Amino acid sequence: DTAVSQTPKYLVTQMGNDKSIKCEQNLGHDTMYWYKQDSKKFLKIMFSYNNKELIINETVPNRFSPKSPDKAHLNLHINSLELGDSAVYFCASSRFMNTEAFFGQGTRLTVV
Amino acid sequence: AQSVTQLDSHVSVSEGTPVLLRCNYSSSYSPSLFWYVQHPNKGLQLLLKYTSAATLVKGINGFEAEFKKSETSFHLTKPSAHMSDAAEYFCVVTISGGSNYKLTFGKGTLLTVNP
Numbered sequence: 001d002t003a004v005s006q007t008p009k010y011l012v013t014q015m016g017n018d019k020s021i022k023c024e025q026n027l028g029h030d031t032m033y034w035y036k037q038d039s040k041k042f043l044k045i046m047f048s049y050n051n052k053e054l055i056i057n058e059t060v061p062n063r064f065s066p067k068s069p070d071k072a073h074l075n076l077h078i079n080s081l082e083l084g085d086s087a088v089y090f091c092a093s094s095r096f097m098n099t100e101a102f103f104g105q106g107t108r109l110t111v112v
Numbered sequence: 113a114q115s116v117t118q119l120d121s122h123v124s125v126s127e128g129t130p131v132l133l134r135c136n137y138s139s140s141y142s143p144s145l146f147w148y149v150q151h152p153n154k155g156l157q158l159l160l161k162y163t164s165a166a167t168l169v170k171g172i173n174g175f176e177a178e179f180k181k182s183e184t185s186f187h188l189t190k191p192s193a194h195m196s197d198a199a200e201y202f203c204v205v206t207i208s209g210g211s212n213y214k215l216t217f218g219k220g221t222l223l224t225v226n227p
Contacts, residue, residue, distance in 0.1 A: 004155075041150075041200055043217040056214055090155060098206040100146055101215060103156040 003027050006091045006104035013081055014112055021076045021107045023091030031055075031097050032074040034066060037088040037106070046089075049074055050097060081111045114139040116205045118218035126226045131175075131190040133221045135203035138184065145186045146204040146215070147177055156202065162186060173197070198225045 006023040013019050025032060033056075034046040048056035052068045063079045074091060088108050092101040119134040137143055147159040160171025167179040173196075177188045186203060203218040 041220045041222075043156075043202065043220075045214055048214060092156075097214060098144060100158050100161050102158070103148075105155040106153075 004091055004093055004102050004104040006107055008107060009105060010108050010110075012110045012112065015081055015083060017081050018077070018079045019081060019109070020078070021089055021091075021109075023074050023076070023104060025072055025091075025093040025102070027093055027102060029093040029095050029102075030071060031094045032068065032071075033092045033094075033101060034074065034076050035090040035092060037090060039087070043090070047074075047076075048097065055097065083111050085109060086111045114143065114205050114216050116203050116216055116218040118203050118221045120221050121219065122222045122224070124224045124226060125193045127195055128192050131188070131193045131197065131223065133188040133201050133203075133223065135186045135188065135218060136184050137186060137203070137205045139205055144206045145177075145179060147171065147175070147186075147188050148202045148204060150200040150202065150220075152199070159188070159201075193225045195225050195227065198223055
């Protein structure tokens with residue numbers, strides 16, 4: 001059983017489109033995250049949710065909107081996609097905010 | 113405030129030789145430290161963690177790391193590299209005991225293993 005699963009794994013779309021990435025964890029964790037990994041492999045946190053509440057929003061454009069319908073899910077919706085949004089997006093979860101995080105396999109988003 | 117510096121962006125070793133990946137951290141409080149590995153086109157996997165217990169931490173796949181407070185370091189080592197160790201490695205710091213502190217990632221070290 002996959003602990004943190006995200007879909008889709010690959011996403012190719014045109015500029016201006018709106019797309020969503022879904023994430024689910026079956027670890028019973030209270031905290032979930034979205035990270036962005038750029039072409040240089042640098043990982044940057046985008047959002048953190050704890051018990052469905054937004055805790056961290058790291059100056060991400062408001063075209064990015066996370067949604068947490070319950071503690072096990074944290075989806076990421078992106079409006080008006082731009083070329084610079086191309087990256088790998090990772091979902092993760094942890095028991096608490098300062099404990100080790102478990103990562104999904106990533107979603108490679110390519111905007112053309 | 114907290115930060116982490118991985119001193120080498122790329123380390124190349126021969127199979128069977130020791131691996132040393134260096135990490136220095138900065139933290140205003142008692143830190144928790146982690147090493148993650150990312151194989152090509154894969155997610156991140158936790159190798160090991162330090163959370164104020166034993167300073168020498170053993171992880172998976174023969175890796176270990178030593179927390180040295182005086183040197184603010186948490187270097188990752190392995191006695192003998194294997195081809196399957198080739199990957200990107202990330203050192204991560206957070207603050208232990210807090211309730212609202214995020215993980216801060218280093219910029220990564222690419223390990224290549226030559227036959």
